[in-house]
Amino acid sequence: MDPIRPEGLKELAAEVVAASPAHETEVVWDVSCDRFARFASSGPTQSADRVVPRVQVRVRVEREGGLGEASAVSDTLDLGGAKAALERALQLAGHGAVSGDLVPLGGAVDAPLSHGDPGVLDQGFEVMAGWIERAISGCEESDLSPAGLAQLTHSGRAIVNSAGRAVCGSTSRAALSLTASDPGGGGAGFGDAISQRAGGVDVERVIHRAVSKGVMNRSPQGIEPGRYTVVLEPNAVSSLLLFAGYQGLGAQDVAEEASFLCGRRGEQAFSDQVSLFDDAQNEHYQGLAFDWEGTPKQRVELVKGGVLGDPVTDRLWAAKLGVANTGHAHSQPNTHGPKPGNMVLAPGSQSMDELIGGVKRGLLVTQLHYTNMIDPRDLLLTGMTRNGTFLIEDGEVTRPVKNLRFTESLVSALASVSGVGQEVEVAGALFDGEIVCPALRIEDFRFTSSTDF
Amino acid sequence: MSMDKMQLAKEAVRRAKAAGAEYADARLVRLNLEELSVKNGAPGEAGAPEEWGVGVRVRNDGCFGFGARPLVAGSELEAVTEAAQAAVECAGSLKGAMRTPTGWAELSGDQADSYETPVERDPFSVPVAERLELLQEANASMDQHDSVVSRRAHCSLRREEQWQASSEGAALHQLLIRTGAGMDVTAAANGQVQRRSHPSSWGNYKSGGWEHVEAMELPLAGPRLCEEAVALCSADPCPSGERTVVIGASQLALQIHESVGHPNELDRVHGHEVDLAGSSFATTEKLGGFQYGSELVNLVADSTIPGGLDTRGWDDECVPSNRWHVVKDGIFSGYHTSREWAHTVGEAGSKGTARAEGWRNPPIIRITNLSLQPGTWDFDSLIADCEDGSIFMDFVKMWSIDQRRLNFQFTCEVAWEIQGGKLGRMLRNPTYQGRTPDFWGSCDAICGPDHWDLWGVSNCGKGNPMQTAEMSHGAAPARFRELTLVGAE
DSSP, rough: OOTTTTHHHHHHHHHHHHHOSSSSSEEEEEEEEEEEEEEEEEEEEEEEEEEEEEEEEEEEEEEETTTEEEEEEESSHHHHHHHHHHHHHHHTSSSSOOOOOOOOOOOOOOOOOOOOOOOHHTHHHHHHHHHHHHHHHHHHTTTTTTOOOEEEEEEEEEEETSSSSSEEEEEEEEEEEEEEETTSOEEEEEEEEEEESEEEEEEEHHHHHHHHHHHHHOOOBBOOOOOEEEEHHHHHHHHHHHHHHTTBHHHHHHHOOOOOTTTTTTTTTTTTOOOOOETTTTTSSSOBBBBTTSSSSOOOOEEETTEOOBBBBOOHHHHTTTSSSSSSSSSSSSSSSOOOSEEEEEEOSHHHHHOOOOOTTTEEEEEEEEEEEEEEETEEEEEEEEEEEEEEETTTTEEEEOOEEEEEEEEHHTEEEEEEBBBBEEEOOOSEEEEEEEEEEEEEEEEEEOOOO | OOOOHHHHHHHHHHHHHHOOOOEEEEOOOOEEEEEEEEETEEEEEEEEEEEEEEEEEEETTTTTEEEEEETTOOHHHHHHHHHHHOOOOOOOGGGOOOOOOOOOOOOOOOOEEEEEOOOOOOOGGGOOOHHHHHHHHHTTTTOOOOTTEEEEEEEEEEEEEHHHHHHHHTTEEEEEEHHHHHEEEEEEEEEEEEEEEESBBEEEEEESSSHHHHOOOOHHHHHHHHHHHHTTTEEEOOOEEEEEEEOOOOHHHHIIIIIIIIGBBBHHHHTTTTTTTTTOOEEEETTTTTTTTTTTOOOOETTTTTOTTTOSSBBBBOEEEEEEEEETTTEOOOOOTTTTTGGGGGGGHHHOOOOEEESSSSSEEEOEEEEEOSSSOOOOHHTTTTTTTEEEEEEEEEEEEEESSSSEEEEEEEEEETTTEEEEEEESEEEEEEEHHHHHHHHHEOOOOOOOEEEEEEEEEEEHHHTEEEEEEEOOOOEEEEEEEEEOO
16 A cells, blocks of 8 residues: 555554454554655765654553553554554553543544645655755855755654544655855855745755855854844744744643743733744645644634733643643643644744844844753743854844854743744754744844854 | 564565665664653553664665665565665665765674673563552652642663674674663742752663662652752752852763763764754864863763663674773773774774664664763762852753854753852752863862762754664763853843
8 A cells, every 4th residue: 555645544543443442542643754865075975765654552441440541652554563552552551550631532523634745755866866966066166065954755644533533634845954064164054945845845045045154154253142133044933932832832831830821821921023823724834734632723823913822732631721622732642731833933024134134233143053941931042053143233244253152031032023024934943843934033132152163 | 474583684685785785784673662651640651662674774886775664564575675675776866976985894704693681670571550659659759749730750661672684794683671760840939940850850761670760769759859849949040150060970971971972973073964963073183182171081982881771782783882982081082983984083993883763764873871980089078178159060951052062051950059068058040051171171070989870861862864862871970160150040
């Protein structure tokens, strides 16, 4: 069978559910077909052609005093392997204590069918070899060293449970990233593109962005840390905003008082130029239309005009709080609670030139590196700039500067947004996740130390 | 068709050769995990993942290709054939884009052997009920205060079995057992959310059996953790400025990992990880002469050390395990290498640190067990030797480091100010910032073997797409002079 065909996965999952003697059973079956090629100045360095399946069986069995819940996972495409996982889950659920908070599995739903583009895999290694040739040549022409990743992925998922729920869908992703570094140890530039369509990667644009930044950033000079107006490009914005997704925008985070939403819901906490929503059906980068419990994902206004909204929920937290389930469950069971997974920061009205033009003295930041959280209540974050940091003087980019470390509260930063870019991009970060976002201009952004390059 | 697993690995190699590979290796990997957690008194996660698949790597005209497929009972031969063909096709499609062939250190002679992690009590033989009872007891021991919003206890058992063959004649079998557990409590009060953990932020994991978990005495730690988490919510923030700081062993383990381990990976040094994880300040001209730390600082890489998460027989390129100095008497002395990169520092053979996550990834250079060698100080004597206003801090809360591994900033869960030679008031959000060689250069005291332990890192990310690997870092508390504290609030 075509390993990605969602309907086929759904049929397999249904067979496992039918074979289960448990009080409740849920089967999540994923398959990802993935081809990637990493490269550097020597050419392709690593590559892989992989088929990676994953079936998770979650069961609840009747025990004295309640239900016992457990799950088992197997990376198999085989019905026999899935049934073996079912047996392990049954065995685990039959031992030990009764599970605590459980709500019944959800019944039948109408979830929009998510369709990835299987054509991304048709592009194959030959196409990626062409991208790599062009990227290396583009860097060589400017005496820069390339390193990057070309990747083509098509994934399918089906979720079937014993309460009558059966949903399936697929996603696709084509991506190219390029870091163009000064071989003498100077600075670097970065460019990337992420698309859901075969042919959606603008290779020349990626190369142009990385190489032009690399050339501009060849000899960065040191600059004192302190407070600066910053223009953050989308790849820098994503490193910050993804943390709000990791910690803060889920109902469990709020209930455990580990969220910046605590005591601030309904308040104008951010600039009125900031609107953030979670929407798997957004026009720029669609995700699966259902969450890990098979619930259709709802569009949720997380921040509207700077006013903080409510957190996202799953079945458990919706029941606990007596609110609607927004369809943001993660893989079950888990101890982390629901999280937003398809965030979009709404675009504003300003071009990049206008964002930069409004800065008397500040910094243009291409990317952030190793952002991490010190404190969840104000989302106090730290991290480094990377791959192109430039001084802005009187509205013009004047020279490259060495990288700086920031230590700043995301709550304060988003309260100090003075401009929002008009174009959005799909952007990721060192840790997991991708969001759709524009560039931002932020006043008084705090840099606390510097580094040697 | 059923076939002995080693025969199947050899067959994958044979089919890759038949499809045109100059060199081929194959790894059949079966991974079993059992994970349990108890949160707020009730079972949280109970999972039993299993992975079973084959990864085939080939090298043709200096170009690598890799194919990976899951193994399905009854059709294993089809899967290994498909993986082998995919690897050869992958290398064939890409080799036209090669500018320079990759390096390659030959391995001499056939190798056929087996390695198993020594285990006192097989963790998979410990009944689920016994494991859950321990976690329930640990969880209940943290239920001591109204300000507690979350308490969690967890354990994980990992059994990884690998059959590895290569076209050079290797036929290697490994069975690696890793076991660990931990607990943490979070309190919220006074606008603060503070967490304390035991025995470290992610628990602790070692190669070996359930004996490691029994030694943790989890339930005994609960009341103290709870008290400290609650106290942190009303503790003073840690001050800024330059101070003498004693750093605890579990925090030092992560410091070793981030500021010595990663910059020591030779593929990073050569720019092959710069697109995501970053590169390194520890460039090859520094080898043998660069002052990485004070002369007290000795850092030893060792994939043979008992209990290490990366203690094994061979790496995923069939290279035997090894032990060597990365920093000796403060001087930068050696790299983590692979067969691809060893020649670039004039070494004929690899140190054996190329590893892959499971069957589905090609190997890359990974940090192995890397430890700061113990000194001679007793902990109480070291604290007593510190001037008033010095700080003792421990337990990882936050970590961040630049892409060349120079500028770092770390926050610990808890700190105490030292007054009169003893630990005084508790301080929250202790955050220090520094530059790698300056930091290690300021080390003037290290506690002795009685305070030294191995700390497991079970979630190290590297590569692109990212792979996860495990390793341990041995450390004892150590003192650093004039460290910059950052007022994180």
